[in-house]
Amino acid sequence: MSEASIFTKIMEGEIPGEILFQDDDCIVLKDISPQAPTHMLVIPRKPIVGVQTASSEDEQLLGHLLVVAQRMAAQEGIANDGYRCVINAGVNGGQQVPHLHIHVLGGRQLQWPPG
Numbered sequence: 001m002s003e004a005s006i007f008t009k010i011m012e013g014e015i016p017g018e019i020l021f022q023d024d025d026c027i028v029l030k031d032i033s034p035q036a037p038t039h040m041l042v043i044p045r046k047p048i049v050g051v052q053t054a055s056s057e058d059e060q061l062l063g064h065l066l067v068v069a070q071r072m073a074a075q076e077g078i079a080n081d082g083y084r085c086v087i088n089a090g091v092n093g094g095q096q097v098p099h100l101h102i103h104v105l106g107g108r109q110l111q112w113p114p115g
Contacts, residue, residue, distance in 0.1 A: 004047075005097055006099075007041075007097060007099045008099065010027070011027055011043075017032075021068065023068075025044060025045055025061060025064050026042055026043055026044050026065055028072050037108055038077075038104070041101045041102065041103060042101065043100070043101045043102075044101075046058070049100065050088075050089050050098065050099075051087050051089050066085065078104075081106065083110075084110050086105065087103075
C-alpha cells in the first residue's frame with residue numbers, strides 16, 4: 001500500500017479508534033458506522049490490501065483473524081445467538097478501505113441475501 005490506511009493510522013496512534021482487543025498480529029475496533037447492534041472490525045497489523053491480494057504466506061494470519069473474530073463474538077455476547085463475518089474484496093465487493101478487515105456483526109436477526 002502506498003499511503004497508510006485509516007486502520008494503520010489508528011494502530012500507530014495518529015487518529016483515535018475504539019480498540020476492543022489487540023495482539024501482535026491484529027487489532028479489533030468498534031465500527032464507526034455500525035450496521036448492527038454489535039459491529040466490530042478485525043484488522044491485521046500487516047498492511048494487506050484485501051483478501052484478494054493475500055498470499056500463501058498469509059495463511060496462518062488469516063486463520064488467526066477468524067479465531068479472533070470467534071473469540072470477540074463470544075466476548076461481546078453474540079456467539080450463542082449467531083453472528084456474521086464479512087470480508088469485502090475490491091470495489092464491486094463493497095470494500096471501502098484498502099486494508100484487509102473482517103466485519104463481525106450481530107445482536108439482531110441478520111437478513112439474507114445481504115446485498
